[in-house]
Amino acid sequence: MAMLELRNLTAGYGQVQILWDVDLALERGKLTSLVGGNGAGKTTLLRAVMGSIRPWGGSVAWEGTAITGLPPYRKAGLGLVLVPEGRQLFPRMTVLENLEMGAENPRARRKMTHNLERVYTMFPRLKERAGQRAGTLSGGEQQMLAVARGLMAEPEILMIDELSLGLAPVLVLALFESLLRLKADGLTMLLVEQNVRMALTVSDYAYVLAEGRVAFEGKASEVAENPEVKKAYLGI
Amino acid sequence: MILQTLGVSMRFGGLQALNRVTIDLPEGQILGLIGPNGAGKTTLFNVINGIYPPSEGRVVFLGEDIAGRRPYRLAHMGLARTHQIVQPLTDLSVMENVMVGACYGRERLGLSAARRVADETLQFVGLGARHEQMAGSLNVAQKKRLELARALAARPRLLLLDEVLAGLNQTEIASMVQTVAEIRRRGVTIIMIEHVMHAVMNVSDRIVVLDYGEQIAEGTPSEVSKDPRVIEAYLGDPDLAARLTGSVR
Numbered sequence: 057m058a059m060l061e062l063r064n065l066t067a068g069y070g071q072v073q074i075l076w077d078v079d080l081a082l083e084r085g086k087l088t089s090l091v092g093g094n095g096a097g098k099t100t101l102l103r104a105v106m107g108s109i110r111p112w113g114g115s116v117a118w119e120g121t122a123i124t125g126l127p128p129y130r131k132a133g134l135g136l137v138l139v140p141e142g143r144q145l146f147p148r149m150t151v152l153e154n155l156e157m158g159a160e161n162p163r164a165r166r167k168m169t170h171n172l173e174r175v176y177t178m179f180p181r182l183k184e185r186a187g188q189r190a191g192t193l194s195g196g197e198q199q200m201l202a203v204a205r206g207l208m209a210e211p212e213i214l215m216i217d218e219l220s221l222g223l224a225p226v227l228v229l230a231l232f233e234s235l236l237r238l239k240a241d242g243l244t245m246l247l248v249e250q251n252v253r254m255a256l257t258v259s260d261y262a263y264v265l266a267e268g269r270v271a272f273e274g275k276a277s278e279v280a281e282n283p284e285v286k287k288a289y290l291g292i
Numbered sequence: 293m294i295l296q297t298l299g300v301s302m303r304f305g306g307l308q309a310l311n312r313v314t315i316d317l318p319e320g321q322i323l324g325l326i327g328p329n330g331a332g333k334t335t336l337f338n339v340i341n342g343i344y345p346p347s348e349g350r351v352v353f354l355g356e357d358i359a360g361r362r363p364y365r366l367a368h369m370g371l372a373r374t375h376q377i378v379q380p381l382t383d384l385s386v387m388e389n390v391m392v393g394a395c396y397g398r399e400r401l402g403l404s405a406a407r408r409v410a411d412e413t414l415q416f417v418g419l420g421a422r423h424e425q426m427a428g429s430l431n432v433a434q435k436k437r438l439e440l441a442r443a444l445a446a447r448p449r450l451l452l453l454d455e456v457l458a459g460l461n462q463t464e465i466a467s468m469v470q471t472v473a474e475i476r477r478r479g480v481t482i483i484m485i486e487h488v489m490h491a492v493m494n495v496s497d498r499i500v501v502l503d504y505g506e507q508i509a510e511g512t513p514s515e516v517s518k519d520p521r522v523i524e525a526y527l528g529d530p531d532l533a534a535r536l537t538g539s540v541r
Binding site for chain 2 (some may be wrong): 070071072073093094095222225228229232233250251252253254255256257258267285286289290291292
């Protein structure tokens with residue numbers, strides 16, 4: 057059974073429908089990516105899954121149990137964790153305080169010391185800067201902190217919205233390498249990413265979203281070879 | 293050429309939003325302006341439209357250097373635009389909104405002539421039945437059409453369309469694309485910023501691609517869709533992906 061499964065999910069804002077009957081499944085221990093051009097509906101899908109917007113229709117199931125209408129904090133309590141686009145850190149709080157904020161749910165609080173050590177091992181820069189305000193970090197460090205804060209929540213599934221947006225190539229590489237380490241540890245992940253080539257390189261499975269619908273899906277290696285990917289982005 | 297941008301650059305503090313963009317636009321064409329988020333597309337519209345004077349370079353419209361000329365003066369010359377986030381005057385009727393375009397546009401019409409033009413324009417965009425409705429009460433697709441009608445009522449020679457297809461469903465997209473093609477058939481030159489790629493590739497004569505403020509490609513839709521720099525801008529750098537693979541294996 058899929059760890060998380062969306063069936064016929066529809067969602068939008070006001071009168072504007074963004075998602076049209078999206079089916080998507082995340083398998084345990086796999087890294088799945090969701091790619092697609094501007095305005096394809098990727099962020100809306102994450103919001104509808106997380107519950108920060110209410111889906112118009114369809115269902116979200118967690119190991120077979122419907123969780124569609126649960127509020128975000130309840131989903132986070134189950135272990136469904138989102139690293140949002142634009143990081144959304146607490147800029148005036150320190151790096152350590154931001155990390156502690158990630159561990160607010162009871163499951164995570166119990167494992168806080170262990171997880172803190174784990175994220176410091178993965179991102180030594182954050183340990184060096186533990187006492188520094190998050191707002192003073194570089195863009196790459198802030199993205200590391202956003203991922204690390206997500207990990208502090210003791211995720212069963214980590215969903216990341218735009219890991220590499222706006223970062224220099226060397227940082228993009230470093231962040232993707234950390235994803236590969238998390239994958240090796242068996243974490244289930246959903247990656248939304250504008251750098252399609254990078255996303256498909258690290259993923260097991262991929263969905264291509266175009267104009268709010270799943271245009272096609274498949275093993276990441278097969279999707280990478282599919283000329284339809286280019287078409288989904290460039291129209292021809 | 294109805295419009296030329298000659299080495300247009302725009303800086304906001306340390307951010308180079310546009311870097312020496314040069315476009316020649318012959319009269320009667322549809323030019324598609326595409327590029328990833330943050331490429332500088334709307335900034336280029338804002339420069340052409342006189343919202344910002346360019347940091348460098350010239351904008352020539354109908355043979356005159358218009359860099360720095362105010363938007364209302366450009367509207368008198370025949371330059372009109374729509375906005376990505378529609379900007380109706382919500383407490384005026386649909387009719388009054390479009391009359392505003394006619395009164396302050398190229399012909400600077402009086403109220404009765406403006407009413408006539410607004411009426412025709414509303415028929416043309418398919419809002420003929422909604423004259424008296426308050427603009428704020430329209431749905432999204434109708435507001436997009438109202439935005440278009442207000443720009444058209446200014447009787448532009450050049451029309452700048454900023455994402456007129458965003459937020460529309462497939463049927464509405466097809467219908468709006470037909471409307472755009474019909475506007476061009478009536479002799480209006482068009483630049484359209486658009487993310488609905490199949491539509492913009494279909495309706496444009498030529499495409500200009502911006503990425504981080506740089507003009508990375510220009511040509512027919514089929515030429516730009518094969519251009520390696522364009523593919524890289526949209527799909528990511530293949531070399532970086534190869535380095536990542538190298539690091540795992």
